[in-house]
Amino acid sequence: MPTNHGTSISSPSIAHQPLALVNARLIDPxxxxxxxxxxxxxxxxxxxxxxxxxxxNLPPHAHIIDCGGDIVAPxxxxxxxxxxEPGAEHRETIASATAAAAAGxxxxxxxxxxxxxxxxxxxxxxxxxxxxxxxxxxxxxPAAALTKGLQGLEIAEIGLLRQAGAIAFSDGARxxxxxxxxxxxxSYASDFDALIIHFAEDPDLAAGGVxxxxxxxxxxxxxxxxxxxxxxxxxxxxxxxxxxRARYHAALVxxxxxxxxxKKAKAAGLPVTCATSINHLTLNENDIxxxxxxxxxxxxxxxxxxxxxxxxxxxxxxxxxxxxxxxPQDVETKRLPFAEAEDGAIGLETMLSAGLRLVSxxxxxxxxxxxxxxxxxxDVLGLPQGRLAKGAPADLIRFDPAEPYxxxxxxxxxxxxxxxxxxxxxxxxxxxxxxxxxxxxxxx
Numbered sequence: 001m002p003t004n005h006g007t008s009i010s011s012p013s014i015a016h017q018p019l020a021l022v023n024a025r026l027i028d029p030x031x032x033x034x035x036x037x038x039x040x041x042x043x044x045x046x047x048x049x050x051x052x053x054x055x056x057n058l059p060p061h062a063h064i065i066d067c068g069g070d071i072v073a074p075x076x077x078x079x080x081x082x083x084x085e086p087g088a089e090h091r092e093t094i095a096s097a098t099a100a101a102a103a104g105x106x107x108x109x110x111x112x113x114x115x116x117x118x119x120x121x122x123x124x125x126x127x128x129x130x131x132x133x134x135x136x137x138x139x140x141x142p143a144a145a146l147t148k149g150l151q152g153l154e155i156a157e158i159g160l161l162r163q164a165g166a167i168a169f170s171d172g173a174r175x176x177x178x179x180x181x182x183x184x185x186x187s188y189a190s191d192f193d194a195l196i197i198h199f200a201e202d203p204d205l206a207a208g209g210v211x212x213x214x215x216x217x218x219x220x221x222x223x224x225x226x227x228x229x230x231x232x233x234x235x236x237x238x239x240x241x242x243x244x245r246a247r248y249h250a251a252l253v254x255x256x257x258x259x260x261x262x263k264k265a266k267a268a269g270l271p272v273t274c275a276t277s278i279n280h281l282t283l284n285e286n287d288i289x290x291x292x293x294x295x296x297x298x299x300x301x302x303x304x305x306x307x308x309x310x311x312x313x314x315x316x317x318x319x320x321x322x323x324x325x326x327x328p329q330d331v332e333t334k335r336l337p338f339a340e341a342e343d344g345a346i347g348l349e350t351m352l353s354a355g356l357r358l359v360s361x362x363x364x365x366x367x368x369x370x371x372x373x374x375x376x377x378x379d380v381l382g383l384p385q386g387r388l389a390k391g392a393p394a395d396l397i398r399f400d401p402a403e404p405y406x407x408x409x410x411x412x413x414x415x416x417x418x419x420x421x422x423x424x425x426x427x428x429x430x431x432x433x434x435x436x437x438x439x440x441x442x443x444x
Contacts, residue, residue: 346412
């Protein structure tokens with residue numbers, strides 16, 4: 001398993017000058033604590049933290065940032081994002097995506113393997129690690145293909161890809177239709193203690209559908225995708241996990257049927273976790289309105305009742321992780337009739353602010369939200385980030401959860417501008433982002 005999780009930071013070295021963030025609300029989502037105080041950073045790591053870290057108690061050569069009572073928390077870890085390289089640089093690049101991530105408080109990205117060519121060879125993994133090191137502002141970790149060519153017919157060389165630096169295995173936005181292939185992949189992965197991330201959707205049931213099946217789709221005259229398309233595939237996967245005992249992560253859970261399946265699997269002691277997207281937590285099918293293609297997603301946005309159930313599942317811990325599901329699309333693929341437009345929305349820069357809507361409404365605590373966006377992804381991926389503790393990597397963010405702003409897509413850092421939150425009123429703009437103790441984003 002790769003151990004050098006810092007190779008993707010753009011700068012080859014970290015400044016030796018100590019950096020101190022003082023006068024802050026320190027939120028540790030791992031221990032579920034909040035205290036006033038400061039953090040001392042040196043050589044890329046947290047050296048000390050707490051009430052004793054004040055401007056008066058620091059060495060004279062330290063770089064001091066007064067946070068003015070803002071929150072300082074671990075940087076976010078996004079487990080599902082399409083970064084464009086290689087093959088789709090017109091939609092996004094590692095440079096533009098990591099700039100957006102830094103602005104949104106995301107300090108580590110797990111990138112999807114469904115690129116062109118797909119990440120099914122060690123050479124492609126090596127290319128991505130070098131490209132991220134040279135052009136990325138935040139940590140970029142490659143997920144490799146689960147099957148060769150993402151075709152779902154033959155499992156990829158999981159051992160070699162893992163040795164090359166792949167941190168998880170997935171077919172991106174494709175499901176492995178063949179149960180025997182999936183069983184073999186899970187069995188093989190279990191030998192390496194490798195994490196399988198699967199997009200659970202029955203491709204036959206979903207074929208031709210463009211939004212959630214139901215009354216609203218009928219009114220719009222659009223073909224729907226039933227909830228069962230997700231549930232059937234997820235239920236099959238849980239049975240295969242029971243056979244193989246491999247580590248399994250459901251990439252996106254978006255229905256109550258799926259939540260129930262995950263809850264039963266966890267109760268049975270299976271090594272499974274799951275995520276949902278910030279879009280499915282904060283938007284519903286009605287937001288599509290008059291055929292708004294920026295809200296055409298895969299899986300589709302669901303009924304409001306389903307959205308509320310997902311929020312409850314997040315609050316109680318059945319849903320482990322929140323992801324951006326960042327999927328940039330250029331204007332030519334979105335400025336089409338709804339049924340013909342490509343799926344996807346950008347989300348790196350707005351994930352935290354959108355999540356804070358749930359905190360403001362009282363549906364999810366701030367500690368739980370940050371846990372689902374930082375500590376839990378770190379635990380699932382086996383990373384040292386995602387926590388406020390002495391010796392932990394200094395991947396940190398500073399933000400004021402109450403500071404308002406309006407999303408202007410022309411000012412977003414992503415190449416593509418297909419945000420579902422265009423002109424939305426948000427709160428919680430990120431003021432400072434550190435990766436390995438280095439400032440990669442700062443606003444005045």
